[in-house]
Amino acid sequence: MMYQLGKRIESIVLPVEMLQQLKPSDFPNQWEYEAWQRRNLKILEAGLLLHPLLPLDKTDTAAQQLRQIIRGALEKPLETGKNNKTMQALRSIALSLACRTFDGSVSETSHWADGFPLNLRIYQMLLEACFDVNDETSVIEEVDEVLELVKKTWVVLGMNQMLHDLCFLWILFNRYVVTGQVESDLLFAANNLLMEVEKDAKAMTDPDYSKIISSTLGTILGWAEKRLLAYHNYFHSDNTETMECVVSMAVLSAKIMVEDISHEYHRTRKEIDLARERVDNYIRSSLRVAFVQASFQYFSIMSLHRMSSTR
Known part of the structure; x- marks a missing residue:
């Protein structure tokens, strides 16, 4: 359609x-058709009114007009003919809002889907195409070709390699978790991307990126530490590789959040070895949990034994 x-x-x-x-x-x-039209209008509303790249002035008449048109079209299907006055107004207003710039000039690039966090949500949905619809734990064979196509949307969505790495990291990690944590390759791939994110974080100063990475890594760290602080309950001799991967993700996530994002971190590696501190904490915590569980089982058995002896 774009060619036409x-x-x-x-x-x-x-x-x-x-x-x-x-x-x-x-x-x-x-x-x-009407349901599809409403979805398009909702996307337009999200991109230009709810999450625009450039914040809207409350007195912006174009924004007010667009709200009215969308509200009316959601109640009654929009006539989309070229000569329809409402459609002409929609096109004109949408384009004027999309081409705004910070310096007041008119941009040749349309900014209708590159506002945060809408752009990330759309991009994550596109990345889901990398998975097999018949096997939700499997990546399709054509994943490289699909990724190349997805990356062509960067100019529209305001994406770059760093945001791509972070989004794909989340997609892989989330897919591993929601599918029952059975496909370790997804976790290993997520860990590899996390290593790239660590490199990216050192060079990124954008505040929106910092918010995204803090939220993403905070979730990953919370998930990982829940398992590592009582690792005897989650890991055994048959999944040691998975445990190594989870440790790596926990340490990397903590390191990025503390060293590369936090402005309060000023200590050198000599003053604190974050990896050693984290791993030591996991070992001590898991041993405590294991001891408490073993003690509980021991006293439960002894209690049952005494009860049977008194009969």
Whole structure:
């Protein structure tokens, strides 16, 4: 469709183009068409009104007009013909909002989907295409080709290699967790990406990136430490490689959050060895948990033994 339009994808507001290019006849029935139209309008609202790259002025009349058009179209299906006045107004207003810049000039690039966090959510949904729909724990054979296609959206979504690494890390880790933690290759791949994220974090000063990485790594660290602080309950002789990977992810996550993100960290490696401190804490905690569990079992057995002896 982009070829037929003869326009660069970064210069258009895709939901508006989709609304005009696709007709009711392209859908199985009118109900599905109207549902699709509402979804497009919601995406447009999210990109230009709720999560714009450039914050909106509360007195911006264009934003107010767009809200009214979207509100009306959500109640009654929008006529999308080229000569329809409402559609013409929607196109004009959406483009004017999408082409705003921080210095007041008009941009040739349309910013309708690169506001945080909408851009990350859309990108994560695209990355899900790397998985087999028939086997949710498996990555498709064509994963490299799919990733190359997904990366073509960077110019529209405002993405870069660092954000890609962080998003893909989360997708792999989350997929491992929600599918029952049975496919270790997903965890190993996530750990490899976490190593790349560690390199990225050293060079990144963007505050939005810091928020994203703190949230992502905080979740990963919490999950990992729940297992490592009582690792006798989670790891055995048949999954030591998984344990090594979880330790690596916990230490890397903590290191990035403390050393590369926190502005309060000023101590050198000689003053504190973060990895050694973390691992030592995991060992001590797990031993305490194991001791308490063993003690409880011992006293339970002794109690049952005494009860049977008195009968």
